[in-house]
Amino acid sequence: MSFTKQSNLIFNQAINDYHVKDNIDTPIDNPYDRDSIENRLYLKCWIDTVQWHLEDIIRDPHIDPLEALSLKRRIDRSNQDRTDLVEQIDSYFRQKYSDVQVLPDARINTESPAWAIDRLSILALKIYHMKEQVERKDASEEHRERCQQKLRVLLEQQVDLSTAIDQLLEDIEAGRKYMKVYRQMKMYNDPSTNPILYAKK
Numbered sequence: 001m002s003f004t005k006q007s008n009l010i011f012n013q014a015i016n017d018y019h020v021k022d023n024i025d026t027p028i029d030n031p032y033d034r035d036s037i038e039n040r041l042y043l044k045c046w047i048d049t050v051q052w053h054l055e056d057i058i059r060d061p062h063i064d065p066l067e068a069l070s071l072k073r074r075i076d077r078s079n080q081d082r083t084d085l086v087e088q089i090d091s092y093f094r095q096k097y098s099d100v101q102v103l104p105d106a107r108i109n110t111e112s113p114a115w116a117i118d119r120l121s122i123l124a125l126k127i128y129h130m131k132e133q134v135e136r137k138d139a140s141e142e143h144r145e146r147c148q149q150k151l152r153v154l155l156e157q158q159v160d161l162s163t164a165i166d167q168l169l170e171d172i173e174a175g176r177k178y179m180k181v182y183r184q185m186k187m188y189n190d191p192s193t194n195p196i197l198y199a200k201k
Helices: 003-021 037-058 063-097 113-134 141-174
Strands: none
Touching: 003 037, 003 113, 003 141, 037 063, 037 113, 063 113, 113 141
């Protein structure tokens, strides 16, 4: 089984598990061994799924401002967790391919494997929720048809992105491409680099 086929199955599992209760405060029950890549993939998509719904809630035009601020802080923490997890997944790939002999003419990719997989996780969420719109009984036929057209594009995009990721991993394994991991240096989260925060000291 290709890595992306496995990933898409795990992403769908996490999304479906979340929607059993469909509540942003549902505790995660990760079925995979803590040290496995499957565990990281499941956790990645769970974080994305919770954040998807946080983003829905915060867009309520009638939301209480204090609740919105609390949600914004929660989304910020979620984004940091997501970034940390992507870096863990890249560390897995870096370790897996650490003994590969890189060819003299090897090229670097525009993004690391894990950041491409991050997009694949978000794509699984888009597909799930677009399917919901296609199946809405209270929506107009026109709305459902528009969503059906969008769903077809998303499904095609999923195939293309999965293929591209698997090809990238094949190229890395064969030494045709090499990976470098740049840690995300989010300055606004760091009290020493965000001027609003260090000015308060």
